[in-house]
Amino acid sequence: MRAPVTLVGYGRFGRALAGLLLEAGNEVVALDPEAEIPAGLVPGEGRVPFAPGCTVFLCVPVISFGEVLRGLRPRLDGADLVIDVSSVRTPMEAAMAETLGRAVSWVGTHPLFGPSSIALGERPLRVVVCPNPLHPDAASKAAALYRSLGCEVIEEETEAHDRGMAYTHALAFFLAKGMLDIEAVERSRFVPPSFRAMLRTIDSVRSDAGHLFYAIERMNPFADEARAELLDALARLHDELAATDPATYRTAGGFAIPDLGQAAPELRETRDLIDELDRELIRMLARRAELARRAGRIKGGRSLPVRDPARERSLLDARRTWAESEQLDPGAVARIFEAVLSLARGVQTPGADAS
Numbered sequence: 001m002r003a004p005v006t007l008v009g010y011g012r013f014g015r016a017l018a019g020l021l022l023e024a025g026n027e028v029v030a031l032d033p034e035a036e037i038p039a040g041l042v043p044g045e046g047r048v049p050f051a052p053g054c055t056v057f058l059c060v061p062v063i064s065f066g067e068v069l070r071g072l073r074p075r076l077d078g079a080d081l082v083i084d085v086s087s088v089r090t091p092m093e094a095a096m097a098e099t100l101g102r103a104v105s106w107v108g109t110h111p112l113f114g115p116s117s118i119a120l121g122e123r124p125l126r127v128v129v130c131p132n133p134l135h136p137d138a139a140s141k142a143a144a145l146y147r148s149l150g151c152e153v154i155e156e157e158t159e160a161h162d163r164g165m166a167y168t169h170a171l172a173f174f175l176a177k178g179m180l181d182i183e184a185v186e187r188s189r190f191v192p193p194s195f196r197a198m199l200r201t202i203d204s205v206r207s208d209a210g211h212l213f214y215a216i217e218r219m220n221p222f223a224d225e226a227r228a229e230l231l232d233a234l235a236r237l238h239d240e241l242a243a244t245d246p247a248t249y250r251t252a253g254g255f256a257i258p259d260l261g262q263a264a265p266e267l268r269e270t271r272d273l274i275d276e277l278d279r280e281l282i283r284m285l286a287r288r289a290e291l292a293r294r295a296g297r298i299k300g301g302r303s304l305p306v307r308d309p310a311r312e313r314s315l316l317d318a319r320r321t322w323a324e325s326e327q328l329d330p331g332a333v334a335r336i337f338e339a340v341l342s343l344a345r346g347v348q349t350p351g352a353d354a355s
Contacts, residue, residue, distance in 0.1 A: 003081075004028075004051045008068065009059035010035040013085065016115040017057060020125075020149045023297075053079040055145065062086050062215040066095045073099055082106040083142050087169065087212070088219045089130050089158045097134060107131070107138035109146070110161065116204075121290030123283075124152040128161055166222035173216050174227055176205040288340065289347045296348030306348045312341055 005021055007014050010032035018041060021028050029049045030041040043049045050056070056076070060068045065086065076082065082104060086092045089108045096106045110128040117125065127146045131139035143153040156164075179185070179202055191199055205213065217223050299306060316334050323333035 004048070004054045006031065006049050006054050006056045007041075007059055008032070008056060008072065009061075010037050010041075011059065011061075012115045013111075014057075014059035016118045017059060017085070017111075020118065024149050050075045050080070052077070054081075056080060056082045058082065058084045058086075061212075062088060062092065062219055065092055066099070069095055069099045073104075076100070076104045078103060078105070080104055081138060081141055083145075084108050085111055086215070087165065088162065088215055090162050090221050091219050093130065093132060093158055097132070102134050105135045105138045105141075107135065107142045108158065109142055110165075111146075111151075121287035121294070123150070123286050123290060125150060126152045126154060128154045128156050130156055130158045130161055132158070162220050163222045165216075166220050166226040170216050170220055170223040171226055171230055172201050173205055173213055174230070176201045177213060180205060285340070285343070289343060292344035292347050295344075299348070306345055315341070 004027045007018055007021075007028060007030040010018070010030045014030065014032065014035075018028055018030060027047075028041055029043050029047050030037045031043070031049055041047075056072070058065070058069070065084075082096065082100060084092050084096065084106070086108070087110050089110060093108045096108070100106045108130045110130075112126040112128065113122065129139050129143050129146070139155065143155070146153050176198070179198065185191075185199065185202060217227070296306065298304075316337055319337045320330035320334050323330040
């Protein structure tokens with residue numbers, strides 16, 4: 001039997017993680033004085049929050065991490081495993097080393113997904129696990145638990161993780177926050193393709209709490225350096241643009257942007273782009289299949305049939321309308337979605353995807 005799991009913190013990520021744990025058959029208890037917790041997760045008869053040998057997930061804001069951890073310490077023993085899920089690793093692991101030391105097993109992790117990723121059925125869900133010398137077995141135990149939830153595990157040293165996040169996660173949020181502050185999105189009635197990826201990042205910043213932005217930017221020990229390097233590069237580029245004569249800009253080496261190369265013929269480039277789109281279509285079909293499985297579980301819990309002819313007719317009618325708006329053959333698109341619906345029915349049928 002799997003060890004019981006206690007979630008400390010039942011915010012947006014805590015709720016999403018609870019869903020994954022429950023779907024995988026874990027016994028879950030959640031604690032959060034400021035959140036409304038479902039009755040099935042509230043400690044009570046048969047549901048002990050810190051049963052011997054339990055796994056404790058810390059899903060709390062980084063600002064209050066140390067205080068929460070110190071409050072939990074008297075309730076933990078050497079048989080427990082504490083797993084942190086913060087996106088910044090160095091200060092969190094220093095706090096766990098100080099408070100838990102060698103007495104209670106602990107490990108730092110960073111799930112590279114959030115509630116939206118889970119709701120959209122994105123797969124694979126990836127998570128970084130950072131081993132520590134005080135508890136060499138903790139990383140493998142955490143990795144095994146994450147894999148049981150369907151996650152792909154990446155092992156990374158703490159410093160390498162935070163440095164990488166400083167130049168990716170932190171810079172992306174930094175740029176997105178700046179775009180929000182100057183109301184960049186509101187200044188145009190349309191979004192060009194070059195801005196769509198940035199818009200997704202901006203939407204992520206909009207949906208995350210302010211404490212997360214602060215933690216990413218100020219608690220990662222390498223984020224200050226990354227932001228300064230970016231700002232220096234932008235300032236140099238700004239000055240170069242201002243100083244370059246429009247008549248001679250072609251000779252300005254600082255504006256070169258790597259392209260596909262002179263050796264990439266037009267047809268090959270087009271085929272490569274088609275392959276890239278097809279890979280994305282396959283990923284999206286996998287995400288749709290995951291959502292179909294979720295719908296199937298809900299139907300099963302309510303004794304509803306897998307097939308809903310009225311829903312399918314409505315769906316196909318809507319897709320035909322969408323196809324017309326994009327100047328596509330509505331009949332051809334409808335046939336594609338008939339196959340998609342067949343795939344969805346297959347994954348909703350018990351045992352259909354068993355191998």
